[in-house]
Amino acid sequence: MSERVRHFQSTESGRLDRVVATALPELSRAQARKLVEGGHVSIDGASIEKPAHEVAAGLDVRVVMPVVPQLDLLAAEVPLEILYEDEETLVINKAAGLIVHPAPGVDGVTLVDVVRARYPEVREIDDSYRTGIVHRLDRDTSGVMALAKSAVAQELMKDQWREREPVKVYLAIAEGRMDPREGIIEAPLGADPSHPSRRAVLEGGQSARSQFRTLEQFGDEAALLEVRIFTGRTHQIRVHLQAIGHAVVGDFMYGQPSELIGRQALHASRLTFRLASTGETRTFEAPPAPDFASALETLRARHDSSRPALESGSAR
Numbered sequence: 001m002s003e004r005v006r007h008f009q010s011t012e013s014g015r016l017d018r019v020v021a022t023a024l025p026e027l028s029r030a031q032a033r034k035l036v037e038g039g040h041v042s043i044d045g046a047s048i049e050k051p052a053h054e055v056a057a058g059l060d061v062r063v064v065m066p067v068v069p070q071l072d073l074l075a076a077e078v079p080l081e082i083l084y085e086d087e088e089t090l091v092i093n094k095a096a097g098l099i100v101h102p103a104p105g106v107d108g109v110t111l112v113d114v115v116r117a118r119y120p121e122v123r124e125i126d127d128s129y130r131t132g133i134v135h136r137l138d139r140d141t142s143g144v145m146a147l148a149k150s151a152v153a154q155e156l157m158k159d160q161w162r163e164r165e166p167v168k169v170y171l172a173i174a175e176g177r178m179d180p181r182e183g184i185i186e187a188p189l190g191a192d193p194s195h196p197s198r199r200a201v202l203e204g205g206q207s208a209r210s211q212f213r214t215l216e217q218f219g220d221e222a223a224l225l226e227v228r229i230f231t232g233r234t235h236q237i238r239v240h241l242q243a244i245g246h247a248v249v250g251d252f253m254y255g256q257p258s259e260l261i262g263r264q265a266l267h268a269s270r271l272t273f274r275l276a277s278t279g280e281t282r283t284f285e286a287p288p289a290p291d292f293a294s295a296l297e298t299l300r301a302r303h304d305s306s307r308p309a310l311e312s313g314s315a316r
Contacts, residue, residue: 006063010055014039017051020063033277040064075109075117083284088153088277089146090132093286096263097144101130115147125151135166135232142289143170143268153276160273161232167271167272170227170237171288172212173245173265173295175255178223182213184241189233198253199235201243210240218299222249222260226269236260237266249295260295267292 008023020041021032033051035041040049042062055061061195062295081093094100094111101112112131116123122132125148132147134157160166192198192207202285216224223246223263227237238254247255252263258265272283287293297306 004065008061008063010061012057012300013054013056015051016043016055017292018049019055020061022065023061024063026248032045033063035063037247038250052110052227075113078114080114080118080287082235083144083286084219085149086275086280088148088150089157089275090149091144091146091271091284092117094137094268094289095144096140096289099139100136100145101133110224111145119149122147122149124155136160138235138238138264138266141266141268142262142286142292144271144284145268146273146284148276150276151257155274157273164230164232165273167267167270167283168224168229168232168241169270170229171215171269171292172225172227172241173249173260173292174223174241175249176222176246177217178212178214178225181217183211185210185212185244187240187243189236189239199233199239201239206233207231208236208240210237212241214295216300216305218305221250221303222299224296225311238264258295260298261291263291265292265295 003281006024010177012019012022015027017033017036020035021029024032025178034268036051036053037049037246039047039049040063043059045060059304078098079095081095082090083093084091092274096117098114101110101126115132132149132154134146134154136144137145137288146157148157186207186209187201188205189199189208190202192200196222197280210227211230212225212227214223215226218224227241229236234255240250242254247264249255250258255264267287267288269288270283270285272281274281288296
């Protein structure tokens with residue numbers, strides 16, 4: 001069994017398992033506790049096996065994290081729809097339900113695990129839980145996502161995202177009748193004081209800008225929107241649409257469950273950015289997942305409307 005070693009200096013006092021989980025966000029509290037109990041954590045060179053051991057600030061903590069071969073085997077079995085790849089970049093159509101990277105309290109295979117299993121070279125970028133990641137999609141949002149396959153590509157791509165150069169376009173099924181049918185939403189976003197896992201429109205929050213236009217209207221029930229985001233805030237489209245009274249259909253967090261679809265009806269349909277390998281600007285597109293397409297067909301049947309099927313994934 002191979003292993004990874006992580007070193008850090010404790011920045012606060014407290015229980016050892018909590019200190020480890022806080023310093024290494026890829027670990028849940030339960031995972032940190034198991035590592036301590038298994039003798040994989042030491043403080044200033046001394047092995048500690050009690051999760052409740054009180055740690056003072058400023059101590060050297062060493063964590064040996066075994067890499068479980070079974071995880072790689074599981075990750076290798078997860079389908080990965082590739083839209084484009086070269087020696088520096090990978091573009092995929094992310095499936096809904098697949099979380100991008102490990103996070104506290106989240107167990108199981110992530111997109112980072114899947115990419116590492118198929119492209120071992122990405123492990124050389126660094127040993128963090130964000131290896132190759134330059135932007136994110138929510139767990140239950142499907143669609144186009146770009147990843148870096150080298151450290152150089154990751155930095156070049158991160159620079160583009162920091163400068164807001166990429167063009168990011170989504171499809172969303174929103175509740176209700178859109179009036180007006182198109183517009184721009186500019187509302188700052190921040191952590192919801194009442195629910196830390198949620199985001200909300202807040203005075204003094206981070207600036208956020210979304211532009212929408214209605215592609216199809218299904219009576220007063222719902223509408224198919226094309227949404228372009230100019231910033232990349234957490235849950236941006238979901239919160240912005242809820243703020244104007246048109247939550248994304250099926251959004252358990254900001255709207256309500258729907259019999260049309262078992263998740264938020266949100267899909268990253270188009271992404272334009274510069275390739276790290278050539279500097280060429282390319283556009284990549286991905287078709288909505290079957291559950292999204294099925295929800296649209298149901299709405300069209302209910303409201304006696306029809307429209308050609310959305311185009312399949314492509315690059316140009």
